[in-house]
Structures are given as C-alpha cells and as structure tokens.
Amino acid sequence: xxxxxxxxxxxxxTRGQQVTLRCSSQSGHxxxxxxxxxxxxxxxxxxxxYREEENGRGNFPPRFSGLQFPNYSSELNVNALELDDSALYxxxxxxxxxxxxxxxxPGTRLLVL
Amino acid sequence: xxxxEQDPGPFNVPEGATVAFNCTYxxxxxxxxxxxxxxxxxxxxxxxxxxxxxxxxxxxxAQLNRASQYISLLIRDSKLSDSATYLCVVRGNNAxxxxxxxxxxxxxxxx
Numbered sequence: 001x002x003x004x005x006x007x008x009x010x011x012x013x014t015r016g017q018q019v020t021l022r023c024s025s026q027s028g029h030x031x032x033x034x035x036x037x038x039x040x041x042x043x044x045x046x047x048x049x050y051r052e053e054e055n056g057r058g059n060f061p062p063r064f065s066g067l068q069f070p071n072y073s074s075e076l077n078v079n080a081l082e083l084d085d086s087a088l089y090x091x092x093x094x095x096x097x098x099x100x101x102x103x104x105x106p107g108t109r110l111l112v113l
Numbered sequence: 114x115x116x117x118e119q120d121p122g123p124f125n126v127p128e129g130a131t132v133a134f135n136c137t138y139x140x141x142x143x144x145x146x147x148x149x150x151x152x153x154x155x156x157x158x159x160x161x162x163x164x165x166x167x168x169x170x171x172x173x174x175a176q177l178n179r180a181s182q183y184i185s186l187l188i189r190d191s192k193l194s195d196s197a198t199y200l201c202v203v204r205g206n207n208a209x210x211x212x213x214x215x216x217x218x219x220x221x222x223x224x
Contacts (some may be wrong), residue, residue: 033212042117042200042214045156057213088122090156091143094211102212 002026004093004105012111013081021076021108025093031055032074033102037088047085049074050096086112116140118217119201125221130191133147134203134218136184143213145204146177148186150197151217157200191222 003026015017031050035043038109045058048066063079072093078085088109092102119136126132138146161168163175163184174187179216184201203218 035212035214040121040216042216043212045211045213046209058211101159103194104158107155 002103002105003086003095004091004103005055006089006105006108008093009106009107010109014113015081015083017081017112018077018079019081019110021078021089021091021110022073023076023093023105024073025091027102029093029095029103030072031094031096032068032072033092033094033106034074034076035090035092036060036085037090038084039087040058043090046076081112083112086110114212115216116180117201117203119215119218121216121218123219123221126191127223128191128193130222131187131189132191132220133188134199134201134220135166136186137205138167138182138203138213139199140203140205140213141182143182143203144209146184147202147204147212148173148184149200149202149214150199152197157214160199178223184221188204188220191220193224196220196222 007022026063033048034046037043047057052068065077068074088107088108092104094102149157150160151157152178163177168177172189177184198217200217203213
C-alpha cells in the first residue's frame, strides 16, 4: 500500500449541501494533490498544496477549496454540491512539488442526490 | 479536443496474447509521461514512466514519440491479472506538478 489514507470511504449528500474530505499523506511527503474522477473517465486535477499553500489549480470553480495542515494532511471542501459532483475523489502525495511520483490514496466515493 | 486521448476499449484478448495501447497528447510542452494502472474501484497505481528512448519492464514496453506526441504501451504474454484500465498520463511544465490523465483503456484478458 502507498501509506496515503482518505476518509470517509463513501459519502452520500444532497444537492446544495457542503462536504469535507480528508487525506493523510505518506510519511515525509509535504505535497498533496487532489483529483476528481467521474465514472468512466480519467482523474482530473483539482489543486495541489505544497507546505500549506495552494500551488496550482485545475479548471474547477471556487466552491472547491482546500487546506493543508502543518502535518501535511489535507482537506478538500466542496460547497453547494451539484449532482455532477458525484465522483471518486482521490488525493495523491509526493515529496516536493516537482517530484514526479505521486502516490494515490484509495479515494472517497461521493454520491450527490 | 481532450489534452490526452485514448481509445476506451474494451480490449478483449486471450491469455498469452500481445496487446498494444496508444495515446496522443496535445501539449507539446509536456515534460514527463507515464502509464498508470487502475483496477476496478481502486486508486491508480504507477505502472511505468515512459522515456524517449523507450523502456521495458518485464512484459511491458513503453514508447514515446515526441514529434508525433504519441505514447504507446505493449503488453506481451497477457495474464488474467493484467485485466484493468490503463491510464496514459502526462505532466506539463507547470506549477502544481499537475498530472493530466487520459480517459483510460480497459483491458480484459480471458482464459
């Protein structure tokens, strides 16, 4: 296993609600990236955190936000949930912002009804 | 046009067959290239990096053609355990170490 953990594993929400997903990076890794994977598609980059600062963002609206804590764990927050937000949310940790090898956690499967 | 394009498949092959997947990417400034494997309802896992000179890891061979912006993966002597979705992944020269994934190619190896 990669040593990257995510919680919860599954979550059901309704439209308009807010959700917080959590990720603990591999020991020693200071960079966390978040991805959204809709059914039947490849993961899409949401944003990356490096040493508690956002360090790059994909094409996602501002209602997707995040945090990284001093221990390098991270949260992904999504406000005003929409049906299309239903997806597998993956976090990946790496050592340094330019390290090529990213280690993925098992993901959180979010269903928005 | 998607940044990274792959044939979604599925590719249904018998055990022992050789199968090849292709992928094209649109950003000529892309710096690094990878193949990831994703099993059903699991996270993606790095299969191998792809280098311009081509590289091999056991039964797996990856090739990169920068001029054509084309990446390939060849699997020889397919095993049942090779059944998975194979994701072509590209990293550009941008902040955030952003990986751009293709949609994946599904492989099913049958006995």
